[in-house]
Amino acid sequence: xxxxxxxxxxPDFPKKGIQFRDITTLIKNSTxxxxxxxxxxxxxxKSKVNLVAGIESRxxxxxxxxxxxxxxxxxxxxxxxxLPAETISQTYELEYGTDTLEIHSDAIxxxxxxxxxxxxxxxxxxxxxxxxxxxRLGGEIVDIAVVIELVDLKGRERIKPHNLFSLVSFExx
Ligand code: AMP
Numbered sequence: 001x002x003x004x005x006x007x008x009x010x011p012d013f014p015k016k017g018i019q020f021r022d023i024t025t026l027i028k029n030s031t032x033x034x035x036x037x038x039x040x041x042x043x044x045x046k047s048k049v050n051l052v053a054g055i056e057s058r059x060x061x062x063x064x065x066x067x068x069x070x071x072x073x074x075x076x077x078x079x080x081x082x083l084p085a086e087t088i089s090q091t092y093e094l095e096y097g098t099d100t101l102e103i104h105s106d107a108i109x110x111x112x113x114x115x116x117x118x119x120x121x122x123x124x125x126x127x128x129x130x131x132x133x134x135x136r137l138g139g140e141i142v143d144i145a146v147v148i149e150l151v152d153l154k155g156r157e158r159i160k161p162h163n164l165f166s167l168v169s170f171e172x173x
Contacts (some may be wrong), residue, residue, distance in 0.1 A: 001031055001032060001035055002031055002160070003026065003035060003036065003134050003147075003167055004168045006025055006026040006029050006032040006169065007021050007022065007023060007025065007026050007148065007168065008019060008021075008022040008024070008025040009022070009173075010022055010075075016153040018173065019170075021060060021120060021148050021150075021170065023061075023120075023147060023148070024120050025066070026147070027055060027061060029095075033065075036062060036147055036167060037062070037066055037069055038069075038138065039064045039167060040062075040066050040069075040117075040145055040165075041066065041069040041070060043113065043143075043145075043165065044066075044070060044115055044142075044143070044145075045070060046144055047113075047115075047143075048113045048142065049059070049072060049113050049114070049115045049143075049150060050072050050073075050112055050113050051067075051072055051073050051074070051075055051108065051112050051113070051114045051115070051139070052064075052066055052067035052070065052072060052073070052074050052075070052115045052116075052117055053074075053075040053076075053077055053103075053108075053114050053115070053116050053130065053134060054074065054075075054076060054077065054116075054117045054118065055077045055101065055116075055118045055127070055130050056076065056077065056078045056079055058091075058119035058120070059077070059117050059118035059119060060116065061119070062117050062118075062119060062147060063117035063118075066115075066117060066145075070115075075102050075103065075104075075107045075108060075114070075121070076103075076107075077102070077103050077130045077133060078101070078102055078103075079099075079100070079101065079102070080101070080102055081102075082102070083102050083103070083104055085104050085105070085106070085107045086106070087102040087103060087104055087105060088102065088103060088105055088133060088136060088137070089101065089102045089133075090102075090129040090130075090132050090133050090136075091129070092125045092126065092128065092129040093125060094125065095123075099125075099126070099129075101126065101129045101130055101133060103130075103133040103134070103137065105137070107137065108134055108137040108138065108139040109137070109138060109139075110137075110138030110139075111139075111167075112137075112138070112139040112140065112144050113139070113140050113142050114134050114139040114140065114141055114142060115142050115143055115144075115145060115163075116130055116131055116134065116141055116143075116144045116145070117144075117145050117146070118130075118144075118146050119146065119147050119148060120126070120146055120147065120148040120149075120150065121144075121146045121148070121149050121150065121153075121155035121156070121159070121164065121166065122150045122153045122155055122156030123153050123154075123155050123158060124153070124154070124155025124156065124157070124159045125154065125155075125158065127146075127159050127172050128156075128158050128159050131144065131147055131162055132158060141162050143162070143163050143164075143165055144159055144162050144163065144164050145164075145165045145166075145167070146164065146165075146167075147163055147167050147168060148154075148164070148166065148167070148168050148169075148170065149166035149168070149169045149170070150169075150170050150171075151169050151170065151171040152171060154173060
């Protein structure tokens with residue numbers, strides 16, 4: 001199945017000039033959703049990954065399904081102020097202003113092998129911040145996996161030296 005065809009594009013959302021890549025149409029399609037999880041599962045099932053971390057909120061959808069398939073635990077990385085126990089936080093630059101992500105301080109132990117998942121990489125700012133949180137707790141990032149890569153924004157560069165695995169690319173569209 002061509003996964004790209006199951007992703008809906010909404011022009012000018014949430015603001016003018018943004019082509020919003022909407023994955024709700026992909027996850028509603030059981031064949032497409034299973035295919036995404038199956039591809040990720042095949043890639044990581046023999047790896048040393050012992051935790052999947054996902055970024056709020058769409059990273060939770062793919063990350064938790066994948067954690068279940070891999071038989072490993074899931075760690076949520078959330079926007080500021082949402083996690084109830086002790087957290088560490090990481091602030092990163094946006095086009096206008098900054099944003100902050102948080103993780104529970106006890107979510108990852110030294111030596112954990114973590115697969116970081118989100119729905120989409122644009123500038124890579126949120127994935128780079130999430131990767132830092134994991135590393136600050138002593139976790140090792142095995143790979144970063146996303147469904148969609150917006151190639152023109154060069155997020156792949158921003159998350160270096162980590163490797164990016166993406167399933168669908170949008171370029172010059
Ligand atoms: P970034 O930190 O710039 O890589 O932005 C990534 C986050 O913003 C992801 O969690 C996406 O869900 C969301 N995002 C950024 N740009 C888009 C877009 N064009 N369509 C849908 N989601 C987007």
